[in-house]
Amino acid sequence: xxxxxxxxxxxxxxxxxxxxxxxxxxxxxxxxxxxxxxxxxxxxxxxxxxxxxxxxxxxxxxxxxxxxxxxxxxxxxxxxxxxxxxxxxxxxxxxxxxxxxxxxxxxxxxxxxxxxxxxxxxxxxxxxxxxxxxxxxxxxxxxxxxxxxxxxxxxxxxxxxxxxxxxxxxxxxxxxxxxxxxxxxxxxxxxxxxxxxxxxxxxxxxxxxxxxxxxxxxxxxxxxxxxxxxxxxxxxxxxxxxxxxxxxxxxxxxxxxxxxxxxxxxxxxxxxxxxxxxxxxxxxxxxxxxxxxxxxxxxxxxxxxxxxxxxxxxxxxxxxxxxxxxxxxxxxxxxxxxxxxxxxxxxxxxxxxxxxxxxxxxxxxxxxxxxxxxxxxxxxxxxxxxxxxxxxxxxxxxxxxxxxxxxxxxxxx
Numbered sequence: 001x002x003x004x005x006x007x008x009x010x011x012x013x014x015x016x017x018x019x020x021x022x023x024x025x026x027x028x029x030x031x032x033x034x035x036x037x038x039x040x041x042x043x044x045x046x047x048x049x050x051x052x053x054x055x056x057x058x059x060x061x062x063x064x065x066x067x068x069x070x071x072x073x074x075x076x077x078x079x080x081x082x083x084x085x086x087x088x089x090x091x092x093x094x095x096x097x098x099x100x101x102x103x104x105x106x107x108x109x110x111x112x113x114x115x116x117x118x119x120x121x122x123x124x125x126x127x128x129x130x131x132x133x134x135x136x137x138x139x140x141x142x143x144x145x146x147x148x149x150x151x152x153x154x155x156x157x158x159x160x161x162x163x164x165x166x167x168x169x170x171x172x173x174x175x176x177x178x179x180x181x182x183x184x185x186x187x188x189x190x191x192x193x194x195x196x197x198x199x200x201x202x203x204x205x206x207x208x209x210x211x212x213x214x215x216x217x218x219x220x221x222x223x224x225x226x227x228x229x230x231x232x233x234x235x236x237x238x239x240x241x242x243x244x245x246x247x248x249x250x251x252x253x254x255x256x257x258x259x260x261x262x263x264x265x266x267x268x269x270x271x272x273x274x275x276x277x278x279x280x281x282x283x284x285x286x287x288x289x290x291x292x293x294x295x296x297x298x299x300x301x302x303x304x305x306x307x308x309x310x311x312x313x314x315x316x317x318x319x320x321x322x323x324x325x326x327x328x329x330x331x332x333x334x335x336x337x338x339x340x341x342x343x344x345x346x347x348x349x350x351x352x353x354x355x356x357x358x359x360x361x362x363x364x365x366x367x368x369x370x371x372x373x374x375x376x377x378x379x380x381x382x383x384x385x386x387x388x389x390x391x392x393x394x395x396x397x398x399x400x401x402x403x404x405x406x407x408x409x410x411x412x413x
Contacts, residue, residue, distance in 0.1 A: 028072070028074075028121060030404060031054075031100075031102040031120040032048065032102065033072075033374040034331070035050055036359060036404070036406040037362070037372070037373070037406070038321060039317045039319045039376075040054075040319075040335060041275035041318050041319040041335075042277070042319075043222050043261050044220035045263075045321075046209075048068055048370075048410065049067070050104055050118070050408075051106075051166070052117065053118055053120055055166065055211060056155075057156055059116045059154060060157060060166065061211075061213075062106050066107075068103070068104040068370075069101075069102065069408065069410075070407045070408030072404055072405070073405040074099070074125065074403075075403045076093065076096065076400060077400065077402065079091065080129065080348065080396050080398050081399075082394070082397075083397065084394075089136065096128065098124070100120070100124065102120040102121075102408070114155070114158075118150070119150065120150055120152070121150070124145075124146045124174075126144055128142070128143035129142050132179070132181060133181075137348040139183065140347040140348045140349070141179070141347055142179050142181060142348070143179045145177050146174065147174065147175055147176075148172060150205075154166055155167060162213050162214070165210060166209045167208045167209075169207075170206065170207065170227075172204065172205060175200040176197075177196070178197045178349070181193065182195050191241075194237075196236050198234055199234070200231065200233065203229040204227065205226070207222070207223060207224045207225065208223050218265045219263070221263075222259075223259070225258060226285055227256050229253065229256060230251060230252070231254070232249070234248070235250055246295065247297075248295035248296075249294050249295075250291055250293045250294070251291065252289055252291035252292070253289065256285075257284075257285050258282040263275065271323040272320065274318070274319075276316075276317070277315075277317040278315075279315040279316075283311060284310065284312045286308055287307065287309060288305055288308055290303055307345075309345055310341060310342070313338045315337045315338070316335065316336045317333065317335040319331060319333030320332050326365075331374070333358075334357065335356070336354070337356075338354050339352045339354050343386040344385075345387070346386075352383075353382070353400070354380070354381045355378050355380045359374060359377075360375055361375060361406070368413070371407075371409055371410075372407070372410070373406065376403070376404040377401070378402040378403075380398075384397040
């Protein structure tokens with residue numbers, strides 16, 4: 001009984017850790033192709049319905065009724081190498097493609113008030129490593145997927161002809177699945193136990209923004225609140241020597257961070273705009289978490305506090321937009337994203353690292369229809385773990401890249 005209890009407690013600890021980690025390392029900021037093509041430097045521009053996400057104060061300057069919808073195609077690539085492990089194995093992530101959607105609707109209620117609604121998926125993605133039976137970090141996770149959906153109504157007020165305010169609230173739904181392998185020692189027998197978890201949760205958050213438009217410059221400020229999300233799910237352990245799996249339930253609450261963004265943009269010429277954004281993400285709120293597990297069959301009910309040691313981080317973005325014609329806009333940008341994850345808490349569900357993103361794209365208008373396209377290449381710095389709970393031969397070196405393609409189609413009524 002004691003052996004089974006230890007295995008289940010350890011399994012849940014590792015499984016619930018992974019989804020929150022992916023929330024930062026795989027923060028999906030690309031929820032509009034026009035902004036994405038400028039590396040996300042859109043806080044002071046916010047000139048299409050994706051302002052619901054980038055800065056709700058920008059909604060105040062939109063005319064009529066507008067709808068904008070699209071998706072971002074995300075194709076990550078990653079490798080894990082273990083040079084000090086016997087045989088020096090190397091693994092490539094299993095090929096996966098993700099397509100988080102976005103949809104926006106705005107309506108000008110009066111000369112001063114505009115309503116907006118956005119649906120998007122800002123946290124998620126997933127990962128899967130091959131050969132789960134022999135993968136050196138199989139006890140830290142072999143696969144997992146997480147999705148979140150925000151439903152974000154907002155309202156904006158044009159206080160003066162140059163200054164606007166915007167506020168919004170979000171209903172948040174998140175679901176995750178995760179797999180990890182657990183070792184079990186039963187005296188003379190020892191074997192690996194495949195363990196799976198499914199969990200979901202809901203929460204609420206809010207966002208607010210300011211926007212000031214000068215003669216040839218703009219200043220924007222955007223805030224997204226922290227929120228706590230309680231995951232509740234089912235844990236299943238498929239122990240080889242038993243005919244049926246053990247089932248239990250677990251729950252935990254994660255504290256997602258406040259995000260503050262300041263943006264500036266300047267009209268360098270009548271056709272060329274330069275924009276700069278700086279995000280500060282208060283990930284130190286996620287320094288630890290507590291989970292509760294309940295396995296009636298084993299008469300087990302226990303709380304466990306797990307330290308994560310995450311630090312505050314930032315993202316710097318800059319982008320250009322050039323109006324080649326009255327219909328065609330050309331865009332490009334670059335961003336630097338600092339990881340909040342210490343090397344001491346890296347895991348195979350999120351081998352995160354500092355990254356640089358390069359972007360390019362275009363926008364085309366034809367009457368009431370707009371088409372925006374963006375491409376983004378992300379390169380993560382090669383990084384080696386420094387987990388104190390692992391021997392030197394199990395420390396891994398990880399390298400990740402990603403290609404992203406964004407498309408949005410808009411219509412103005």
